[in-house]
Each structure stands twice: as C-alpha cells, then as structure tokens.
Amino acid sequence: MTDVLEVGAIAAAVSSGQTDAVTVAGEALARIDAYAAVQPAVWITRIAHADVLAAASRVDARIAAGEILPLAGVPFAIKDNIDLADVPTTAACPDFAYTPAVSAEVVERLIAAGAIAIGKTNLDQFATGLNGTRSPYGAPACVFNRAYVSGGSSSGSAVAVAAGLVAFALGTDTAGSGRVPAAFNGLVGMKPTKGRWSTTGLVPACRTIDCITVLAHNIADARMIDAAVAGFDATDSYSRPQEDRPIAPRRIGVPRPDQRLFLGDAAAERLYEQALATLAADGAELVDIDITPLREAAMLLYGGPWVAERTAAALPLLDDHPEAIDPTVRAIMEEGRSISGVDVFEGQYRLAALQRLAEAMWRDIDLLALPTTPTIYRIAEMRAAPIALNSNLGMYTNFVNLLDMAALALPAGWRDNGTGFGITLIAPAWTDQALLDAGEAYLAAADLSPPPPLNIEDPMETVKLAVVGAHLEGMPLHWQLTSRNARLVTATTTAPTYKLYAIANSTPPKPALIHDADGAAIKVEVYELDVAAFGSFVVEVPAPLAIGSVTLADGSTVKGFVAEPRAIAGAADITDLGGWRAYIDTLQRPGGS
Numbered sequence: 001m002t003d004v005l006e007v008g009a010i011a012a013a014v015s016s017g018q019t020d021a022v023t024v025a026g027e028a029l030a031r032i033d034a035y036a037a038v039q040p041a042v043w044i045t046r047i048a049h050a051d052v053l054a055a056a057s058r059v060d061a062r063i064a065a066g067e068i069l070p071l072a073g074v075p076f077a078i079k080d081n082i083d084l085a086d087v088p089t090t091a092a093c094p095d096f097a098y099t100p101a102v103s104a105e106v107v108e109r110l111i112a113a114g115a116i117a118i119g120k121t122n123l124d125q126f127a128t129g130l131n132g133t134r135s136p137y138g139a140p141a142c143v144f145n146r147a148y149v150s151g152g153s154s155s156g157s158a159v160a161v162a163a164g165l166v167a168f169a170l171g172t173d174t175a176g177s178g179r180v181p182a183a184f185n186g187l188v189g190m191k192p193t194k195g196r197w198s199t200t201g202l203v204p205a206c207r208t209i210d211c212i213t214v215l216a217h218n219i220a221d222a223r224m225i226d227a228a229v230a231g232f233d234a235t236d237s238y239s240r241p242q243e244d245r246p247i248a249p250r251r252i253g254v255p256r257p258d259q260r261l262f263l264g265d266a267a268a269e270r271l272y273e274q275a276l277a278t279l280a281a282d283g284a285e286l287v288d289i290d291i292t293p294l295r296e297a298a299m300l301l302y303g304g305p306w307v308a309e310r311t312a313a314a315l316p317l318l319d320d321h322p323e324a325i326d327p328t329v330r331a332i333m334e335e336g337r338s339i340s341g342v343d344v345f346e347g348q349y350r351l352a353a354l355q356r357l358a359e360a361m362w363r364d365i366d367l368l369a370l371p372t373t374p375t376i377y378r379i380a381e382m383r384a385a386p387i388a389l390n391s392n393l394g395m396y397t398n399f400v401n402l403l404d405m406a407a408l409a410l411p412a413g414w415r416d417n418g419t420g421f422g423i424t425l426i427a428p429a430w431t432d433q434a435l436l437d438a439g440e441a442y443l444a445a446a447d448l449s450p451p452p453p454l455n456i457e458d459p460m461e462t463v464k465l466a467v468v469g470a471h472l473e474g475m476p477l478h479w480q481l482t483s484r485n486a487r488l489v490t491a492t493t494t495a496p497t498y499k500l501y502a503i504a505n506s507t508p509p510k511p512a513l514i515h516d517a518d519g520a521a522i523k524v525e526v527y528e529l530d531v532a533a534f535g536s537f538v539v540e541v542p543a544p545l546a547i548g549s550v551t552l553a554d555g556s557t558v559k560g561f562v563a564e565p566r567a568i569a570g571a572a573d574i575t576d577l578g579g580w581r582a583y584i585d586t587l588q589r590p591g592g593s
Contacts, residue, residue: 005167007074007221011114014073015063021073025056025116028075032118032165038456039146041138042156042165044080044090046119055116062114069114071228077160077169078107079153080120081127082212083201091203092125092135095324096317104201105236106170106212106229113228118166121156125326126314127172127205128333129153130180130373130393131382134326139379142184144418144452147378147461151181151393153205154215158185161215163454168216168225174205175301176372176397178213179409183372183422186451187215188439189409190222193429194401195240197226198233206301206309208238209401219440222408226432243430249438252279253289253365263392265375266549266557271413271421272371273555278446279369287365293357296350298398302332302391305347306402311336328386351402358403362428367438370396372409372422378461400426408435411448416464416556418452463534464489466524466550466560468500469511469580473525476508480540484533493521493578495551501563501571502583503544509587510545511580512563512571523579524550526558534559 005028013019029049035042059073078084081091083100084107090097103111111117124134132155133139140155142148143162150159154171158181161169171178173191182189190213197212204210214225233239254260254276262269280286300306311333317324318333325333373393382389400407405426412423425435425442465486470477473488498519501512513522529537538547544567550560574583 004217005075005164006217007071007167007224010074010167011070011072011224014059015069021056021059021116022053024073025052025075028118028166035163035165039140039159039163041122041135041140042159044092044120044122044137044156045087047087047117052116052118059114059116070224071110072114074115074168075118075166076110076115077118077121077157077166079123079157079169079171081123081172081203082107082170084117084120087120089120089203091127092123092137093317093324094136095321096314100201102201105198105233107201109229110225121160121169123155124153124177125329126203126310127153127174127177128310128329129390130176130397131377131390132181133379133382133386134328136326141379142419144185144420144455146455148376148417148419149184149379149382151184153177154181154213158182158187158215161185161187161217168214168221171213171215172202172205173211173213174209174401175394176400178211178215179372179397179407179424180393182215182409183411184376184420186411186414186420187217188219188222188411190214190226190436191400191407191409192226192230192432193406194404195238196230196242196432198236198239200233200236204309204313206306207313208309209306211401219436219443223436244433245428245430247366247427247431247434249284249366249434251287251365252284253287253361253368255291255370256288259291261395262371262374267415268371268375268421270555272423275412275423275446276369279442282441282445289361289365293354294399294403297354297402298394300347300351301398301402305339305344307332308336308339308344355403366427367431367435368426370424370426372396372424376415376419396424404429406430406432406435408439410439410442412446413448414452416558418455420451461531462528463531464526464528464558465534466494466526466552466558468513468522468524468561470508472580480537481527484529484537486527486529486533489526489528491523491525493523493553495553495555496521497551498522499573499575500577500580501568502574503567504570509584511574511583512545512567513550513561514563514568520575520578521553522575523581524552524560526552
C-alpha cells in the first residue's frame with residue numbers, strides 16, 4: 001500500500017484476492033505504531049492488534065464464502081463521540097466515559113460492508129471546538145506542520161487519514177468540525193444533509209443539528225462511504241426519508257469582495273482567488289452575494305440559544321464534576337444555563353427569518369463556494385486566545401447546519417508553511433450527490449500540487465525572506481544569511497508593482513524597494529530561516545531600510561526588504577534595470593559611476 005490509503009483501491013484489491021484483509025490490517029497497525037512516536041495524541045483508544053486481525057480474518061472468510069463487500073478490508077477510524085461496541089466512548093472526557101453494548105448505526109453499516117475499525121480518535125472535548133486543542137488526551141497537530149492546529153473537533157480523525165494510518169475516518173460536524181480539519185490537512189470532508197446519515201449512537205453536541213461526517217482522500221472514497229451508510233433509521237428521532245435533489249452548478253455564489261475576509265492571511269486569499277478562477281474556467285458564472293444573513297445565522301450557534309443544547313449534553317457532569325470538563329468547554333456550557341424558554345423561541349424565530357433569506361438566495365445561485373476557514377493558527381496562539389481564534393475558524397462554517405444545508409470541503413492548495421487551505425461547496429439539503437459531482441469536477445480542473453512531505457521531526461517554524469540587493473548571493477552582505485544557515489528557496493521576481501532605487505551615499509551600496517502600482521517586476525532571491533535566526537537578522541537591519549511584506553510574481557507574499565520614503569531622497573531610480581545585479585554591473589563597467 002502507498003502512504004495515501006484509498007478506500008476504493010483497498011476494497012478492490014481485497015475483493016479480487018490481490019491481497020487480503022489481514023495483510024491490509026497488519027500494514028495499517030504497523031504504520032500506526034510507527035506514527036505514535038510522531039503524534040501520540042491521535043488516538044484515545046486503539047483496538048488490540050489481535051482483535052483487529054481477528055476482524056480482518058472474518059472479512060476474509062466472508063469473501064471466501066462469496067459475499068460481496070463494498071468496503072472489503074478497508075481500515076477506518078472512529079471519532080470518540082461515536083459508539084463502537086465494547087469500546088469506551090469518552091467524548092474526550094475520561095469522567096464521562098461509558099462502554100456501549102452496540103455500535104452506532106453508521107458504524108454497524110460500515111462493518112457490515114467489510115470495513116475494519118482500528119480505534120477511537122481524539123477530539124475537542126464534547127465536540128466543542130474547531131481547533132483540536134481542547135482535549136486532556138493532547139492536541140493533534142496538522143500533519144504537514146505540527147506547530148499548527150489540526151483543526152477540530154474531528155482532530156484525530158483528520159490526522160489519522162492525512163498521515164496514511166487509515167483509509168477514511170468518521171468525524172462529526174455541528175459548526176464545521178468535519179470541514180475545518182479537512183481543510184488544514186488536505187482532505188475531502190463530506191458533511192451530509194441533516195438526517196441523511198443516522199446519528200444513533202452519537203454523543204450529542206447540539207442534538208438538533210449534529211451530523212456524522214467522513215474524512216477521506218478523494219471524492220470517490222467519500223461516495224463509497226455515503227453509499228454504505230446513508231439511509232433512514234427509525235431509531236433516530238432526527239433521521240429523515242431520503243431524497244436526491246439534482247442541481248446544475250452553473251451559478252456559483254461567492255462573497256462580495258468586501259466580505260472576503262482572511263484576517264491577514266495573504267496565502268489563503270491568493271488560494272481562494274485561484275479556486276474561484278478554476279471554477280469560472282470550467283464554465284460557471286461567479287455571482288457576488290451578500291453573506292450577511294449567513295454570518296448572522298452563524299452567530300446564533302454560539303451567541304444564541306443553541307448553546308443550551310451543549311449544556312444539556314453534559315449536564316449531569318457539569319453539575320456534579322465541573323472540574324472534569326476542559327475550562328474553555330466548561331465556560332461555553334455554563335453559558336447555556338442562563339438561556340430561557342423565551343430565548344429559545346426568539347432564536348428559532350430569527351433563524352426561520354434567516355432561512356427565508358437563504359431560500360431566496362438559492363433562486364439566484366445553484367451553490368456556494370466559500371473559503372472553509374479564513375486562516376489557520378499555531379497551537380500556541382490558539383491556547384493563548386482559545387475563544388476568539390476558534391470563533392474566527394467558524395466564520396464560513398457555523399451557519400450550514402442551522403440553515404439545513406449540505407456541504408463538501410475540498411482541498412484548494414497549500415500555504416508556504418505546509419498547511420492546507422480549502423474551499424467548501426454548499427447547497428440546499430439533499431443535494432449531496434450533486435455536490436460530490438461538482439467537487440469531482442473542481443478537483444479534476446484544479447490539478448492541485450501534491451501535499452508536502454509529512455512533518456515527522458520536531459516542528460521548526462521558519463520564515464521566508466526576499467532579498468533584493470546587498471544580501472544576494474555573491475554580494476557583500478550575503479554572509480549575514482549564510483551565518484544563520486539560511487537556505488535558498490528560489491530566485492524569482494516581485495509582482496510588477498515595485499520600483500527599485502540605488503540609495504545615495506550607502507556603504508556598501510544598497511537598494512530601496514518601494515511598492516508602486518506603476519512599477520515593474522524586480523529580481524529577488526528568497527531564503528528560508530528559522531524564526532530565531534530571522535529575528536536576529538531583523539534587528540541588524542539599519543534605517544532607512546526595514547522588513548515588510550513583499551508580493552512575488554506568483555502572488556504569494558513573503559517577508560522582504562522595503563524602505564522608508566526618506567530612502568529615495570537623492571537616490572537613482574534603477575527600476576528599468578530589473579534588479580540590483582544589473583545595476584552593480586553598470587558600476588563595474590568602464591566609465592560606470
């Protein structure tokens with residue numbers, strides 16, 4: 001098997017006899033054992049090796065007996081707020097734990113289809129969070145840069161799939177918990193219509209809007225999981241008769257330009273624009289819409305009466321052992337105590353009004369294409385401001401379940417720091433199959449680069465720095481980079497919006513790079529330094545030079561040399577030369593000045 005485990009490939013290989021379920025399971029267990037040294041916080045409970053191999057042997061026996069198993073031998077993980085028979089369910093709270101006698105309905109259906117459960121994954125406690133740090137079992141991290149959050153609350157599930165430990169994983173989604181971690185780890189996250197998949201056997205976060213979801217590597221695999229588990233469940237009070245609503249995604253709604261917020265994340269902004277260009281190139285019309293009603297609905301999830309549902313889900317523990325609950329989660333749950341019946345009805349009335357506005361929106365567009373999140377945060381940043389930063393991650397996700405929509409999170413590229421960026425396609429309830437079709441078309445057209453290598457060493461944060469003059473290779477100050485073990489990433493140019501000046505009376509000669517809409521592309525070299533080295537470099541930069549943000553030819557933004565306005569007093573404009581080396585060459589020619 002490859003590092004990327006695909007549901008369809010495994011099932012086909014096991015069903016055809018190319019391999020067997022016991023072999024697949026053994027390989028998965030070996031990968032999991034090895035990765036435990038890298039990220040020990042992925043799992044809450046792992047099933048004993050012998051029990052996993054016994055389950056795989058039963059799958060092989062069923063195949064030998066002639067059964068057709070669509071998920072034959074496919075290893076999968078289960079978020080630990082979803083029941084697996086005879087295995088504790090903790091919801092990431094040890095004092096809450098119980099051992100169910102039967103599995104959740106979706107788990108039963110997966111096992112019946114031949115899938116093999118490997119274990120229960122970590123999560124933000126009681127599925128309250130979008131970041132993955134709110135667990136006593138540790139904080140899973142983005143598999144490609146472990147300084148950054150994995151996303152949550154389905155944190156362990158996303159890491160288990162992205163790291164190649166299992167082929168797919170079950171997550172849950174109330175506010176975006178199955179979509180946010182998919183984005184950060186380069187995965188597909190299918191958030192089905194409410195009631196399409198049974199939630200029997202799920203520890204509720206907000207019972208009326210919870211959904212069980214899947215995280216997988218591609219659309220085909222998500223389709224296979226949906227085919228195995230979708231369907232009415234009479235034991236689930238919120239299950240609904242199945243429908244299929246076709247749509248032709250000719251008109252795609254996008255936020256108005258003034259509502260496309262990325263909180264300073266230039267890479268996310270650039271990748272979103274690239275995704276929109278891909279959608280438009282495929283023939284869709286991009287329609288700017290006012291997402292204010294969606295944002296207002298999103299605010300109701302934590303700023304309205306639905307918080308009381310979270311309180312209800314853990315009320316006995318909150319009353320008797322509040323210290324057992326993560327402080328941030330407990331603070332959120334405590335807010336639900338003050339919500340009155342009047343608050344509940346007023347919230348429902350407002351949501352009904354917002355649903356009418358959403359229905360009107362669907363008359364003008366076929367689906368939405370939003371950023372999954374505006375940005376990503378480091379684990380340390382999230383722990384320092386857990387409420388505010390978590391709220392930022394839900395900016396484009398929180399409204400979906402409240403407004404009864406289906407959603408599909410898709411990878412849309414990689415930031416320079418290795419973390420994933422994603423978009424989410426959103427449409428009315430029961431458009432699940434149409435969204436999968438649209439997602440498949442988008443991914444085929446996007447032709448995204450493969451993910452970066454897995455981060456298996458201790459995370460070291462780095463900064464990319466563009467140099468334009470005396471720090472270029474072979475120039476007099478280049479040693480200030482080499483002495484800090486800076487690594488050359490690329491030689492490129494800026495965006496065509498800069499002017500270059502030779503500062504007057506500077507020793508050694510130095511340039512001034514100034515942003516100017518009437519400028520040109522200027523040659524630069526981009527180096528990578530670790531954060532400490534970058535900091536020591538910056539303190540040595542003399543005025544009138546400074547370190548700011550420089551936009552490169554590909555649209556990405558890195559740190560780089562800029563200059564104060566006084567730098568160009570008496571300076572020579574050398575923009576037409578296209579770079580500092582060309583200017584130095586003129587000085588070295590006979591007659592040069």
